[in-house]
Amino acid sequence: MRRVLSLYTGFFVQSLKARLAYRADFLSELFASLLATAAGILFVVLLFHRIPDLGGWRREEVLFLYGLSLVPYGIFNIFSINLYEFADRYIIEGRFDRLLLRPMPTLAQLLMERSRLTALQEVAVGLGVALWAGARLGLAWSAVDLLWLGVVAVSGAVILLAVFSILASLSFFFEDRIGVNAPVWNLIQFGRFPLPIFGPWLGAVLSWVIPFGFVTFYPATHFLGRSAFRTLCYATPLVAAAFALLGLAVWTLGVRGYRSTGS
Amino acid sequence: MIRALTAFARAGFLRLVAYRLRYVTGILTYTINVSVYYFIWRAVYAHAAPGTELRGYALSDLVTYVALGWIIRSFYFNNIDREIAALVEEGQVTTYLARPTSLLQAMTGLAAGESLFRLATFTGPITIVIFLLFPVGGPAGPAAFAAFLASAVLSFAIFAYLNFLVGMVAFATRSIAGLISAKHYTIQLLSGLLMPMAFFPDWLRLASDFLPFRHIAHTPAALYLGRAAGPELLGALGQQALWAAILLVACRWTWGRMVRRLVIQGG
Amino acid sequence: MSTPEPALQVVALTRTFRVFERRRGLVGGLRDLLHRDYRELRAVDAISFRVAAGEMVGLIGPNGAGKSTTIKMLTGILVPTSGEILAGGRVPHRDRIAHVKRIGAVFGQRTQLWWDLAVIESFTLLGKIYGVPAAALADRIDRLDAILDIGALLRTPVRKLSLGQRMRCDLAASLLHAPGLLFLDEPTIGLDIVAKDGVRAFLRDINRQFATTAIITTHDLRDIEELCPRILILDRGRLLYDGPLDRIKAAHAGRTRLMVDLLAAAPLAALQAIGGAAVTWEQVGPVRYRATFDRRVTRPAELARALLNRFAVSDLQIPEPSIESVIRRIYAEGAVPPPEPAGAAPPPEGGRR
Numbered sequence: 001m002r003r004v005l006s007l008y009t010g011f012f013v014q015s016l017k018a019r020l021a022y023r024a025d026f027l028s029e030l031f032a033s034l035l036a037t038a039a040g041i042l043f044v045v046l047l048f049h050r051i052p053d054l055g056g057w058r059r060e061e062v063l064f065l066y067g068l069s070l071v072p073y074g075i076f077n078i079f080s081i082n083l084y085e086f087a088d089r090y091i092i093e094g095r096f097d098r099l100l101l102r103p104m105p106t107l108a109q110l111l112m113e114r115s116r117l118t119a120l121q122e123v124a125v126g127l128g129v130a131l132w133a134g135a136r137l138g139l140a141w142s143a144v145d146l147l148w149l150g151v152v153a154v155s156g157a158v159i160l161l162a163v164f165s166i167l168a169s170l171s172f173f174f175e176d177r178i179g180v181n182a183p184v185w186n187l188i189q190f191g192r193f194p195l196p197i198f199g200p201w202l203g204a205v206l207s208w209v210i211p212f213g214f215v216t217f218y219p220a221t222h223f224l225g226r227s228a229f230r231t232l233c234y235a236t237p238l239v240a241a242a243f244a245l246l247g248l249a250v251w252t253l254g255v256r257g258y259r260s261t262g263s
Numbered sequence: 264m265i266r267a268l269t270a271f272a273r274a275g276f277l278r279l280v281a282y283r284l285r286y287v288t289g290i291l292t293y294t295i296n297v298s299v300y301y302f303i304w305r306a307v308y309a310h311a312a313p314g315t316e317l318r319g320y321a322l323s324d325l326v327t328y329v330a331l332g333w334i335i336r337s338f339y340f341n342n343i344d345r346e347i348a349a350l351v352e353e354g355q356v357t358t359y360l361a362r363p364t365s366l367l368q369a370m371t372g373l374a375a376g377e378s379l380f381r382l383a384t385f386t387g388p389i390t391i392v393i394f395l396l397f398p399v400g401g402p403a404g405p406a407a408f409a410a411f412l413a414s415a416v417l418s419f420a421i422f423a424y425l426n427f428l429v430g431m432v433a434f435a436t437r438s439i440a441g442l443i444s445a446k447h448y449t450i451q452l453l454s455g456l457l458m459p460m461a462f463f464p465d466w467l468r469l470a471s472d473f474l475p476f477r478h479i480a481h482t483p484a485a486l487y488l489g490r491a492a493g494p495e496l497l498g499a500l501g502q503q504a505l506w507a508a509i510l511l512v513a514c515r516w517t518w519g520r521m522v523r524r525l526v527i528q529g530g
Numbered sequence: 531m532s533t534p535e536p537a538l539q540v541v542a543l544t545r546t547f548r549v550f551e552r553r554r555g556l557v558g559g560l561r562d563l564l565h566r567d568y569r570e571l572r573a574v575d576a577i578s579f580r581v582a583a584g585e586m587v588g589l590i591g592p593n594g595a596g597k598s599t600t601i602k603m604l605t606g607i608l609v610p611t612s613g614e615i616l617a618g619g620r621v622p623h624r625d626r627i628a629h630v631k632r633i634g635a636v637f638g639q640r641t642q643l644w645w646d647l648a649v650i651e652s653f654t655l656l657g658k659i660y661g662v663p664a665a666a667l668a669d670r671i672d673r674l675d676a677i678l679d680i681g682a683l684l685r686t687p688v689r690k691l692s693l694g695q696r697m698r699c700d701l702a703a704s705l706l707h708a709p710g711l712l713f714l715d716e717p718t719i720g721l722d723i724v725a726k727d728g729v730r731a732f733l734r735d736i737n738r739q740f741a742t743t744a745i746i747t748t749h750d751l752r753d754i755e756e757l758c759p760r761i762l763i764l765d766r767g768r769l770l771y772d773g774p775l776d777r778i779k780a781a782h783a784g785r786t787r788l789m790v791d792l793l794a795a796a797p798l799a800a801l802q803a804i805g806g807a808a809v810t811w812e813q814v815g816p817v818r819y820r821a822t823f824d825r826r827v828t829r830p831a832e833l834a835r836a837l838l839n840r841f842a843v844s845d846l847q848i849p850e851p852s853i854e855s856v857i858r859r860i861y862a863e864g865a866v867p868p869p870e871p872a873g874a875a876p877p878p879e880g881g882r883r
Contacts, residue, residue: 014651
C-alpha cells in the first residue's frame with residue numbers, strides 16, 4: 001500500500017511537470033475545463049431566473065446539489081481520462097501489453113499513468129458553489145457534517161471510477177469499443193439534480209443499476225434535511241464498496257479474457 | 264458530384280457497420296440528453312395547473328422545443344474546428360493551397376456530405392425513438408414544417424462556418440482546446456438548445472438578438488412550433504440566411520488572408 | 531539432457547486465434563451487421579525448445595510466422611491454447627507478476643518510457659514499479675551508463691531523443707531491475723548503420739557482464755550473425771529449424787551472389803572468364819551483371835578484385851541474403867539441416883496432430 005502511494009505521488013508529480021512543460025496547452029485545457037463547469041452552473045442560474053422552483057426544490061437547494069456533485073466528479077476526473085480512452089489508447093494502440101509486462105495490477109497502473117490535474121478545478125468550484133448555496137440556506141456545518149462531506153467525496157468518486165472501470169472492461173470483449181462510454185457519461189448529469197424529478201423508472205435505474213444517485217443526491221439529503229430519503233442517505237459508502245468489488249471482479253475477468261483470446 | 268456522394272455514403276455505411284455499437288450508443292446519447300431536459304422542464308411545471316404557460320410556453324411546447332433542438336443537432340453537428348486543428352498540427356494544411364478547392368469548400372463540402380448521410384442513418388432513428396418516448400407535438404402546419412426544414416439547413420451552414428472560423432485560429436496558436444470548448448458552451452447556451460430565449464434575463468436576450476447563435480437551435484424550433492407566420496416567418500428565415508451569408512464572407516476573407524500569409528512564409 | 535536448469539523450457543506450445551472474416555461489399559457489410567463469420571488460425575503450432583542460462587537465441591521468420599505470438603506467451607501476456615512454458619521454475623501466464631519481475635522486454639517500435647518525462651524520471655518510476663531500492667537503482671544506472679553511455683541523455687525528455695538514443699535508454703530501462711531473461715523484439719529496427727552496430731555491441735556487453743539470457747526476434751540477419759550463435763526459424767507457426775546459424779549459412783553458401791554495374795556494357799563472355807566454371811554469370815540489366823557462386827570454393831574478395839582489375843566498375847555489391855529469402859529457399863527446397871539433438875527438446879508425448 002505504501003509503495004502504491006509513493007508510486008502514485010511519483011506519477012502525479014511527473015504528470016504535473018509534463019503538463020506544465022506545455023504551459024499554453026495546460027492553460028487552454030484549464031480554461032476549457034472551467035468553462036464547462038461554469039456553463040453547467042450558469043444553466044441552473046438561468047433556469048431559476050424565470051421559474052420559482054423545480055418540482056418542489058428551491059434554487060439554492062439545486063445549486064447546493066449541483067456544486068456538491070462536482071466534488072466527487074472532480075476527484076473522479078483526475079483519473080478518468082485513461083478509463084475513458086482505454087479502448088483506443090490501450091487496446092487498439094496496443095499499450096495494454098506494456099501494462100501486463102510490469103509487476104503491478106493493471107488497473108492501478110492504468111489509473112496512475114495519466115492524471116488530469118485541471119479536474120481539481122471542479123472540486124474547488126463545486127465546493128465553493130455548495131458552500132455559498134449552503135450559507136444561503138443557513139446550513140450549519142458540524143464536525144460530523146464535514147466528515148460526511150469527505151466520505152461522500154471519496155465514495156462518490158469510487159462509484160464513478162467503478163462504473164467506468166466496468167465499461168472499460170467491456171473493451172476486452174467487444175471489438176467495437178469506446179461507444180458505451182458516451183451515453184453513460186451523459187447519465188452523470190442526472191445525478192446533479194434532485195433525483196425525484198426524473199420519475200420512478202429513471203430514479204430506480206439511477207439508484208440500482210447505474211448508481212449515480214448515490215454519488216451526490218442521496219448523501220446530500222443529509223445536509224438539506226430532507227428526511228424522505230433517510231434510509232438511502234447513508235448507503236453511499238456501502239454502494240461504493242460493493243461497486244468497487246464488482247468493478248475489480250469485472251476488470252479481472254476482462255484481463256483474463258484478453259490474455260486468453262489475445263484480441 | 265453524385266458519384267462522390269455515393270462513394271462517401273458507401274464509406275460512411277461501411278464505417279457504420281464496423282462500429283455498430285457506437286451507432287446504437289450514439290442514438291442512446293441523444294435520447295439521454297433529451298430526457299434530462301424533458302424531466303427538468305416537467306419538474307418546472309410540476310405544481311402548475313395543466314395548460315399553464317410560462318413565458319408563452321406550455322409544457323408540451325417546451326418538450327417539443329427541446330426534442331426538436333436535439334433532433335436537428337444530430338443533423339447539423341460537425342467537428343470542422345477540430346479537423347482543421349489536426350490538419351494544422353500534422354502540417355497537412357498547406358496541401359490545400361495547391362488544390363483547386365479551398366479549405367473552406369473542402370471542409371464544408373465534406374461536412375455537408377456527412378450531415379446528409381447522418382440525416383438518413385442517425386437523425387431518422389433518433390427522431391423515431393424520441394417521438395416514441397416523449398410527448399413531442401407535431402409541426403404547427405405545413406408552412407411551419409417547410410420553414411423548419413429550410414431553417415435546419417441554415418443551422419447547418421451557420422454551425423459549419425462558426426466552426427471553420429474557430430478552426431482558423433489554429434494557425435495562430437496550437438492550443439485551441441480552450442477556444443473550442445468556449446465555442447461549444449456558448450452555442451449550447453446562446454443557441455437556445457437548452458431553453459428558449461424567453462427564459463433568459465432581458466439583457467441576455469437582447470444580446471442574443473445581435474448574435475448568430477440563436478439561429479442554430481432557437482429559430483428552427485420556434486418555426487416548427489409556429490411562433491412565426493407569414494411575413495414574420497420569412498423574416499426569421501431571412502435573418503438566419505443573412506447570418507449565414509455574413510459568416511460565409513468572414514470565412515472566405517479569413518481563409519484568403521491565411522493563404523496569403525502561408526504563401527509569403529513559403530508554406 | 532546436459533543442461534540441468536534451463537532458463538526457458540517450451541514444450542508443444544500452441545496458440546490458435548479466432549479471426550473475424552469480413553464479407554465483401556455493401557451487402558456483405560449488411561450481413562456482417564447481423565452475423566459474423568470466424569475462422570480458426572493456428573498462429574503457433576506445437577513448438578518445443580529450451581534455452582540455457584546465459585544463451586542468446588535468435589527467433590526469426592517472415593511476417594506472420596508467429597514470432598510475436600510466441601514472445602507474448604513467453605512473457606506471460608498471452609495464455610497458450612496448449613503446451614507448456616517454464617521460465618525459472620514458473621509458468622509465465624499463471625504467475626504473471628512474479629514472472630515479469632525477473633524479465634526485461636524491449637520492443638523496438640514501442641518505447642516503455644514515458645514520452646513527456648525526462649529519461650531519469652522514467653527510470654525512477656520504473657524503479658518504484660519494480661521495487662528496486664533507490665541506492666541499488668542509482669548503482670545500476672551507473673553500471674548501465676558505463677556500457678550504454680546514457681549519462682548525457684538522462685535529463686532529456688524522451689520525445690526529444692533520436693531513435694538510436696531512445697533505443698539505448700529503452701535497453702537500460704529494461705535492465706534496471708536486473709532481469710535474468712531479456713526479450714528483444716526488433717531491437718535495431720529503424721536505426722542507421724552506426725546505431726545498429728552500437729546496439730549490437732551493447733547487447734554483447736550486457737550478455738557478457740550480466741550473463742543475461744536473451745531471446746531476440748529480428749528481420750535483420752546481421753543482428754543474428756553478430757549476436758546469436760543459435761537460431762530458431764519459425765514459419766507459419768511451425769518451428770522449421772533450431773540450431774547454429776553457421777549451418778544454415780553453409781547450406782546457402784553455394785548460392786552466394788555478387789552484383790556488378792559496369793560503366794559500359796561488356797560481352798558476357800568477358801565476364802565469364804573471371805572465376806572460371808565455378809561462377810555462373812548472367813546479365814540482368816543494360817550494364818548490370820550477376821554472378822552466382824559457392825563462397826567456399828570462390829572467395830568473394832578475389833572475385834571482386836579480379837573485376838576491378840579488368841573492368842571499369844561503377845558499383846559492386848554482395849547482397850546479404852534476407853531472412854525471407856533464406857527461409858523461402860529452406861521451404862522450397864526442403865533444405866533444412868537436421869536439427870541438433872542437444873539443442874532441441876524431445877517431441878511431446880503423443881506426437882503431433
